[in-house]
Amino acid sequence: xxxxxxxxxxxxxxxEELPSGSLRVKVYAGLDPxxxxxxxLTETVPPGPAARKEAEKARTRFLAQVDERxxxxxxxxxxxxxxxxxEVHDVDASTRQGYVKKLNKHVRPLLGKLPVGRLDAETxxxxxxxxxxxxxxxxGARKAxxxxxxxxxxxxxxxxxxxxxxxxxxxxxxxxxxxxxxLNRAVRWRWISVNPADxxxxxxxxxxxxxxxxASEAARLVTxxxxxxxxxxxxxxxxxxxxxxxxxxxxxxxxxxxDAAVLTLRSALYVDDAGKLRExxxxxxxxxxxxxxxxxxxxxxxxxxxxxxxxxxxxLSLPGDGYVFSPDPDGGTPLVPDTATQRFSRMAAxxxxxxxxxxxxxxxxxxLIAAGVDVRTVAGRLGHGGGGATTLRVxxxxxxxxxxxxxxxxxxxxxxxxxxxx
Numbered sequence: 001x002x003x004x005x006x007x008x009x010x011x012x013x014x015x016e017e018l019p020s021g022s023l024r025v026k027v028y029a030g031l032d033p034x035x036x037x038x039x040x041l042t043e044t045v046p047p048g049p050a051a052r053k054e055a056e057k058a059r060t061r062f063l064a065q066v067d068e069r070x071x072x073x074x075x076x077x078x079x080x081x082x083x084x085x086x087e088v089h090d091v092d093a094s095t096r097q098g099y100v101k102k103l104n105k106h107v108r109p110l111l112g113k114l115p116v117g118r119l120d121a122e123t124x125x126x127x128x129x130x131x132x133x134x135x136x137x138x139x140g141a142r143k144a145x146x147x148x149x150x151x152x153x154x155x156x157x158x159x160x161x162x163x164x165x166x167x168x169x170x171x172x173x174x175x176x177x178x179x180x181x182x183l184n185r186a187v188r189w190r191w192i193s194v195n196p197a198d199x200x201x202x203x204x205x206x207x208x209x210x211x212x213x214x215a216s217e218a219a220r221l222v223t224x225x226x227x228x229x230x231x232x233x234x235x236x237x238x239x240x241x242x243x244x245x246x247x248x249x250x251x252x253x254x255x256x257x258x259d260a261a262v263l264t265l266r267s268a269l270y271v272d273d274a275g276k277l278r279e280x281x282x283x284x285x286x287x288x289x290x291x292x293x294x295x296x297x298x299x300x301x302x303x304x305x306x307x308x309x310x311x312x313x314x315x316l317s318l319p320g321d322g323y324v325f326s327p328d329p330d331g332g333t334p335l336v337p338d339t340a341t342q343r344f345s346r347m348a349a350x351x352x353x354x355x356x357x358x359x360x361x362x363x364x365x366x367x368l369i370a371a372g373v374d375v376r377t378v379a380g381r382l383g384h385g386g387g388g389a390t391t392l393r394v395x396x397x398x399x400x401x402x403x404x405x406x407x408x409x410x411x412x413x414x415x416x417x418x419x420x421x422x
Contacts, residue, residue, distance in 0.1 A: 009352055012061045023046030027062035036200060039075060043063065065193070076191060079112035085182040094270035094281060102175050106167070114193055116183075117215065123198040124179070131172050134164035173203040212362035213355045218275040220351055233303040234325050238357065240296045242364030242382045244301060245337045245357055246270060250279055251324045253331070258301055259294045264384070269337055278337060282383060290381050299323070307331055 013027035022047045030039055041062040045055045076084075082103055084098070110127055111119065130137055145159055180197035187195050213221060218239060226232030238248055246268035255264040266287040267279045284290070293299070303324065310329040311318040325340075342359040361382060368378045370396025 012063055015052075015055045015059060018044070021051075023047075023051050025055050025058040025062065027059060027066060029062075029066050034359040075115050075117070077112060078114050078116055079108055081116050081182055081186055081191065082107070082112075085185050088185070089181070093272060093278070094280065097270075097273065099178055102171065102178065106131060106135075106137070106175060107179065116186055119183075119192075122197045124176075124196055124200040128172055128176070128200075131167040131175070132169075133166060136162070136164070138162065138164060146252075169204060173205065176200075176203050211355070212359050212366050213353060215367075217351075217353050217355065218363055221348065221353065221355075224347055224351055229306060230303065230325065231343070233299050234335070235344070235360075236299050237296060238360040238361055240293060241290050242361045243290065244268065244283065244361070244369075244383070245340055247282060247383075249323075249325060249335045249337045249340060252321045253304065253307075253318070253324055254320045256300060256324060258297055258304070261294070261297050262289050263292060263300075264289050269334060271336075271338070277334065284383055286383075288380065288383055 013025065016022055016024045016026065025041075025043045025045065027041045028038065029041050031037065043058045043062070045051050045058060052164060084102070084263055089096075090297070091099070110130065111123070114123070145155070145161055175198065180195065183192070183195040183197050186192050186206075222232065222235055222239070225235040234248065237243070238245070241248075243251075243265055247265045250267045250269045251263065251265070255266060257263070265282060268282050270278055270280055272278050304318075307322070307324075307326075308318050311331075314329050316330045319332055323334040324331070325335040326333055327335065341357045348355050365378055368381070369375065
């Protein structure tokens with residue numbers, strides 16, 4: 001029955017005629033779990049001869065979605081979903097920090113205000129395309145200057161015109177999986193009916209291409225580092241053990257057995273949200289024992305002697321749980337992982353070597369594999385799971401020397417080559 005205001009009432013849902021002649025379909029879909037307000041499914045049908053019929057179809061479709069619980073239950077935005085997901089998602093503090101940084105830098109500025117129910121595969125794929133073009137989301141049209149310092153200042157040669165740089169494929173793929181996890185939770189909560197990340201084309205798997213320093217570059221790095229024996233010892237142990245920087249910075253003397261020539265990696269360092277240095281489990285949540293060669297044992301013996309001598313000079317004793325690499329005489333404060341990374345990068349730059357501290361893991365893996373050490377053993381030293389698959393895929397850089405040996409070995413097993421015309 002038509003009413004005075006032009007609405008056609010139904011037992012469930014309504015179709016309202018707008019001043020423009022369009023028809024607006026509206027069906028009640030329950031209380032919004034975020035705002036606690038009444039939530040409606042709506043759609044506007046343009047005016048025309050078939051407008052009423054199309055509006056009835058839309059109303060019927062909405063009613064079916066509500067009955068089958070396939071409708072979005074909320075008008076919550078992507079920002080609101082991410083906030084709620086981060087509240088309930090159980091993950092290590094350092095991993096959570098990485099998620100938050102990526103979400104705040106890339107996802108929230110571009111997708112944050114969009115209602116979750118309107119997020120679809122096309123939107124996600126367009127979002128990934130923007131990240132592939134420019135990590136600053138300029139779309140290739142930004143002409144501004146990238147200033148090295150915020151606020152008023154006199155520009156230097158470091159203030160340069162913006163140059164688009166794509167976000168790393170590995171970062172785009174990680175953003176995809178973060179979004180996918182949050183949207184999966186939204187499906188479970190019945191905020192949405194399907195996960196659009198499952199329908200979107202997933203960002204490609206980045207091809208690992210590690211670039212460890214060569215043997216000669218490694219020798220130059222160690223020689224330069226040894227101008228400060230404490231720093232030289234850190235770089236040496238990083239090279240020979242392949243340990244992560246956070247694990248080495250958390251290493252205590254109680255975990256080093258010089259007589260047995262083994263160290264035990266039990267924990268790692270990270271900086272919490274308040275900027276304080278904290279300890280946590282290793283990345284794989286398992287401790288591991290790493291055997292030491294005779295030269296590395298001597299390096300650590302010398303490091304221990306220096307630490308004891310500094311402590312004794314100040315009337316202190318070096319505690320058994322003191323940090324191996326510490327700026328304090330009593331080993332009470334660890335070396336900050338970021339500090340180690342920055343110092344290594346500056347040292348490499350001075351030597352004209354393009355590398356970083358993490359590449360010491362690449363160096364350790366490639367040298368061991370090239371020497372014929374089995375992959376499972378190398379994976380164990382690096383702290384990888386999966387029987388060594390990660391080690392081979394990521395850390396074993398292609399070595400021309402090993403490849404040449406493979407070619408020579410294969411040639412020795414080939415039959416005699418037939419001569420032309422004989």
